[in-house]
Amino acid sequence: MAFNSWPLSIVLLSCVLSISLGRKMTAQTSTRVKAVNLGGWLVTEGWIKPSLFDGIPNKDFLDGTGLRFKSVTTGKYLSAEKGGGSIIVANRTSASSWETFKLWRISETTFNFRVYGKQFVGIDVKGHGKDVVAVASAPGVSETFDIIRKPDDSSRVRIKAPNGFFLQAKTEELVTADYAGSNSGWGDDDPSVFVITISGTLQGEFQVTNGYGPKLAPQVMREHWSTFIVEEDFDFISKNGLNAVRIPVGWWISSDPNPPPPYVGGSLQALDNAFLWSQKYGLKVIIDLHAAPGSQNGWEHSASRDGSQEWGQTDANIQQTVDVIEFLTARYAKSPSLYAVELINEPLSPGASLHNMTTFYKAGYAAVRKHSSTAFVVFSNRLGPMKPTEFFPIASGLMRVVIDVHYYNLFVSAFDNLTVQQNIDFIHTNRTQDLNTVTISNGPLTFVGEWVAEWNVKDATKEDYQRFAKAQLEVWGRATFGWAYWTLRNVNNHWSLEWMIKNGYIKLT
Ligand SMILES: *[C@@H]1O[C@H](CO)[C@@H](O)[C@H](O)[C@H]1NC(C)=O
Ligand SMILES: *[C@@H]1O[C@H](CO)[C@@H](O)[C@H](O)[C@H]1NC(C)=O
Ligand SMILES: *[C@@H]1O[C@H](CO)[C@@H](O)[C@H](O)[C@H]1NC(C)=O
Ligand SMILES: *[C@@H]1O[C@H](CO)[C@@H](O)[C@H](O)[C@H]1NC(C)=O
Numbered sequence: 241m242a243f244n245s246w247p248l249s250i251v252l253l254s255c256v257l258s259i260s261l262g263r264k265m266t267a268q269t270s271t272r273v274k275a276v277n278l279g280g281w282l283v284t285e286g287w288i289k290p291s292l293f294d295g296i297p298n299k300d301f302l303d304g305t306g307l308r309f310k311s312v313t314t315g316k317y318l319s320a321e322k323g324g325g326s327i328i329v330a331n332r333t334s335a336s337s338w339e340t341f342k343l344w345r346i347s348e349t350t351f352n353f354r355v356y357g358k359q360f361v362g363i364d365v366k367g368h369g370k371d372v373v374a375v376a377s378a379p380g381v382s383e384t385f386d387i388i389r390k391p392d393d394s395s396r397v398r399i400k401a402p403n404g405f406f407l408q409a410k411t412e413e414l415v416t417a418d419y420a421g422s423n424s425g426w427g428d429d430d431p432s433v434f435v436i437t438i439s440g441t442l443q444g445e446f447q448v449t450n451g452y453g454p455k456l457a458p459q460v461m462r463e464h465w466s467t468f469i470v471e472e473d474f475d476f477i478s479k480n481g482l483n484a485v486r487i488p489v490g491w492w493i494s495s496d497p498n499p500p501p502p503y504v505g506g507s508l509q510a511l512d513n514a515f516l517w518s519q520k521y522g523l524k525v526i527i528d529l530h531a532a533p534g535s536q537n538g539w540e541h542s543a544s545r546d547g548s549q550e551w552g553q554t555d556a557n558i559q560q561t562v563d564v565i566e567f568l569t570a571r572y573a574k575s576p577s578l579y580a581v582e583l584i585n586e587p588l589s590p591g592a593s594l595h596n597m598t599t600f601y602k603a604g605y606a607a608v609r610k611h612s613s614t615a616f617v618v619f620s621n622r623l624g625p626m627k628p629t630e631f632f633p634i635a636s637g638l639m640r641v642v643i644d645v646h647y648y649n650l651f652v653s654a655f656d657n658l659t660v661q662q663n664i665d666f667i668h669t670n671r672t673q674d675l676n677t678v679t680i681s682n683g684p685l686t687f688v689g690e691w692v693a694e695w696n697v698k699d700a701t702k703e704d705y706q707r708f709a710k711a712q713l714e715v716w717g718r719a720t721f722g723w724a725y726w727t728l729r730n731v732n733n734h735w736s737l738e739w740m741i742k743n744g745y746i747k748l749t
Contacts, residue, residue, distance in 0.1 A: 273724065274482050274723065275484035275723065276484075277487075277726045277727040277728065278469055278488065278728055281465065281510070283444070283445055283543065284540075284543075286447070286448070288730045288735070290731060292460070295460065296451035298349065301343055301351065302450070303343060303451075304442035304446075304447065304545060304546040305342070307342075307343060307438060307439070308340055308341070309341070309399075309435070310434060310435045310436075312396075312429075312433045312434065313428070313429065313430070314411070316332055316333055317333075317334070318415065320339075320359070320374040321338075322357070323355065324356055324359040325357055325375060327371065327374075328372040328374060329412065329414075330415050338355070341361065342354040344360075345450055348453075350385070350386050351384070351386075353385065355374040359376055359377060360377075360378070361383060362383035369403060370417045372401075372415045372416060385401055386399070387399055390426045390433075396426050396435055396436075398432045399434070405418045406419040406420075406421070408431040410431060419431060419432040442540040444540030444541060444544065446544070447540070449502040454501060461506060462506045465506055468729065469729070474514075474521045475521055477521070478522055478523055479749075480741050482748060484523055484524035484525065484579060484722070485514070485523055488528045488530030490529075490530065490531035490543055491532055494567040511527075515577055518577040519575060526724070527568050527578070527582065528582040528618075529561070529565065532551045532584050533564075534557050536551040536584055538591070542586070551592065552592050552593070552597070552600065553596075558596065558600050561583075561584065561600060562607050569607065573611040578615055579615065580618050580642065581612075582644060583604035583605075583608075583617065584600070584620055585620050585644075588623050588624050589622040589623065589626045590625065591624075592622060594630060601619050604617070605641070616640045616642050618689070619631050619635065621646075621678075623646075628678050629678060631684075632680075642686070642687045643683075643685070643686055645678060646688070649694075650694065660700060663697060664708055664711045668711060671712075675719060687723065687724070688722075688723040691712055691724075691726065693705055693709035693712065693745065694735055695708065702745060705734065705740075713748075
């Protein structure tokens, strides 16, 4: 279904609105974007709305959860010897990467375990049929285990192998799947009992949809999409000094209504609504491909299954991403609200190589231009080690290209102990300089596509926050394309622009 094949009533409504809003829209085309991100809506981020995960059974065993297993008999941790490609041992006194097993969830109780080297733990069927190894590059029946938790102490588990036996730490150097005892006393003398610790979790779209599973996920996600962001939000945004929304979407949206599992259909309908409401309230839309196939950075917000970053490693996967961009542009090219298409969010170097990014940005730009000569094309700078002007050579021959930089006073230790004033000085001095570096005449326009009035300062007052926000608005106001706050709504107050506006921390009008 294309944008222009919507029901007639909607098309007529759109026409009336575009006529009545015509003057306002024209006036705005020369204005810089003052936008808010609609984060956590069409691409799940658990920290933005934790309650979305509440109904998942066994919800601390989601995809990507890192488990560590300490044998109660050896007192030591299970480890994938050499990080993978070899046997499993139980002889490590402390746990780090080789001792972390990432879950792939098959059902509430059934899992695959992925090790550091990306192999899956399994039973060596060619050997004795009971040796435990980490050699398979893809999980099959031999790599599928049940985790049984002790009823009154969920930190104690036993692991049932596909051969019907339990894993046991026979000795520190011998882990086998041949323990028959079906009734465990769960005591410290049982070699099939392990104490688990969780080293890390992900709460993204893969985790929420696969966690609920095919029966519940469609209903839960549709409920979320239709309640988390609603028409009134667009009214609020338009009345509070903002003129645009940046909308993160995931690659699976282009195969709506039947995306590959575990993703569920319906996010495209929500995006259609966002375009209608944007038109009604005179807002521009920046579509932002936040989650690319395979994950471009390994974080939950790019829908990574287990923390792996696999985007861009094959031509097929780059082409698939270009196809998503083309699909989205074609669908909304006729909407007067389509303002910009951001080809990919926060690709992480060195995994997303400059070579692959160059290939992708050229092809993505061409895909947008096939359907729109006016939409801005946004290149997100890479995170990680990179030059902030590395994409300028590609951008130089192209029309209406924008560079997106994300400026947070967070996430790196340099910000850990700064005072209020040091944080503000950093914005005025260092960020001004950063922005100047990427703002050059005849270069791409510049966009601070994510920022927030949050920091590591403890016990900051409301006035401190107001000054911090004001400093950022002043500096980001010089970005030639504009800026976008992260995000509209969030259980963490300072990350919610709605809360910040309603409580007088930020004033834009
Ligand atoms: C653990 O056992 C393996 C297999 O015998 C051995 O190669 C490795 O050196 C041992 N590691 C430690 C820390 O004892
Ligand atoms: C992506 O980058 C890697 C490493 O730079 C390279 O080996 C691979 O061929 C690239 N793939 C594509 C499709 O350009
Ligand atoms: C911040 O302060 C803490 C406590 O004084 C200290 O341990 C830490 O190293 C400091 N971090 C940086 C980046 O200076
Ligand atoms: C910010 O800029 C100042 C002045 O150029 C410099 O001394 C300081 O190290 C910079 N701060 C950080 C955290 O990079």
